[in-house]
Amino acid sequence: MFISLEASLKMKTKTITLRMFYAAVLGMSANVAVAQVPDNDGYLFDTRGVAARSGYGLCWQTSRWTPAKAIAECDPDLVKRPDVPKVVAAPVPVPAPVAPPPPKKCDFAESLASDATFGFGKADLTASAKKQLDAVVAKAGACGTISSITITGHTDRIGKAKSNQALSERRAAAVKAYLESKGVKAASLTATGVANTQSMANVNCPDKMPHKKLIACLAPDRRVVVDVQGIAK
Secondary structure, three states, X not given: OXXXXXXXXXXXXXXXXXHHHHHHHHHHHHHXXXXXXXXXXXXXXXXXXXXXXXXXXXXXXXXXXXXXXXOOOOOHHHOOOOOOOOOOOOOOOOOOOOOOOOOOEOOXXXXXXXXXXXXXXXXXXXXXXXHHHHHHHHHHHOEEEEEEEEEEEOOOOOOOHHHHHHHHHHHHHHHHHHHHHOOOXXXXXXXXXXXXXXXXXXXXXXXXXXXHHHXXXXXXXXXXXXXXXXXXX
């Protein structure tokens, strides 16, 4: 049978077109086979494995959807995020409390000695003794608080022990009365006598000395010591 050249060309063109069509179909089938639908029946997925969405951009959920099947692509707020370790700030060190400095003391002692203070066998304050006590009053007034004043009267060793004890007490009492008359106040203000038990001149004044010289030598023992303890302002 004789076929014209024109008919032959048309048949070849149809054959090529069919081949191209079949190739395209096979290519789409291959792509469909490669695409993997997620293993999640809570959503609808297309052949590409992409969640199908409504016209409002929302993912289509199936009747089997539960919050446990939520995926980040559709419901990010329901997807459990990995635990992120919390950063704990290091504690701010608290400085140790600073102890206040101890109060400054206002302690001092004054000794009213020799015959310029007390004559031999006497307990009367001389003008010199009062001048020394006025300095004690001023010094005590410069303190903020006086906690205690201890006044101790002394005698020399000449005479009887009982008489010397009484004399030493009278001397201490005279000094105490003078300080109080000047307005000196303390939480504790005491006056005691110790006679000649705390002599300062025994070593240098032997009993074999002439009586008048012995009296003059023992003058430092005829004294009153004022011991003040307090806190400075």
